[in-house]
Amino acid sequence: MSISRTELLQAFDGLLQPERFKDYGPNGLQVEGKAEVTRIVSGVTASLALIDAAIAAGADAVFVHHGLFWRGQDGRVTGWMKQRLQRLLGHDINLFAYHLPLDAHPQWGNNAQLGRVLGFSADAQFGEQALGCIGAAAFSGVPALAEHVSQLLGRPATWVAPDGPAQRPVRRVAWCTGGAQGYFESAIAAGADVFITGEISEPQAHLARESGVGFIAAGHHATERYGAPAVAAQVAAQFGLEHQFIEIPNPA
Incomplete structure (x- = not known):
């Protein structure tokens, strides 16, 4: 089974209602990838390690709590930002990120x-x-x-x-x-x-x-390692998509 990127975004937005929140960065689709999505990888943070693991898993979309873009950050695409974006764009992977809306959902957050x-x-x-x-x-x-x-x-x-x-x-x-x-x-x-x-x-x-x-x-x-897989699994099941949570250990 597969659905369009637009349908997937609508499903995430409908569930998490990002318009209700004043947040520190953009919620929703942060990096545009393939038009059709079959496999979602979820994780806590859009780190290079998670992105590389998602590529190895054959993901069309990555769903995270901590995305790439935050209010007040340096807007230049250099260093770590270049590396992460290069991987996502080079493999045509969609990146969906939800911060406060993912914290707050009364069932899956x-x-x-x-x-x-x-x-x-x-x-x-x-x-x-x-x-x-x-x-x-x-x-x-x-x-x-x-x-x-x-x-x-x-x-x-x-x-x-x-x-x-x-x-x-x-x-x-x-x-x-x-x-x-x-x-x-x-x-x-x-x-x-x-x-x-x-x-x-x-x-x-x-x-x-x-x-x-x-x-x-x-x-x-x-x-914060439980909300992203719970939401991604719920939406994936709704549309018959494949889903995998990938844990990237972090001592923080």
Whole structure:
């Protein structure tokens, strides 16, 4: 089975509704390739390694969370940008990228899928553009939750417990994938006992200790590796297309 590039773009746009979001770069078709698509490769980031793996897999389209173009970047096609574009254009591969819309989809997005993996169900949203999720949990404290997260995501988490007793029970957990450490104060205001995201910056450690709310940084890549394959698999199944998720390891 195959569908046109235009039909595939309409399917992704219809599912993810990028027009709803104020984002850091263009969502949708970033690089135009073949007019007909039979095989989709999904991945987290449009790196050279992913593009080369997609070429080896015979992909007509690559679907990612982190595309090639971001607001404020150098617009010259040199170095790494030339290499990535050269591979895509030389093999006539379409590149589809969705950033915040892929984080936010209530069923197939990064936040929903991270919740599924960790066993959490969101009952409310919070933060800018309502990207953050919050729901019920039952853990003895931040250390127990951090161990749970580390085991399920397959990498050690960085965590900070509040000052005072380390085993304060966790009954409400908030999460937002990737580099969402700036959502910590919104998570606190939403009533979280712990906030889970991908990265931690210097201020969050102090805020966790002083606010009584724990903070867990589980890895940018590790928290955002579930949405792209979920969306691509859903659309591929809808049209009878082939789909393969290719993992490019990233310690960040």
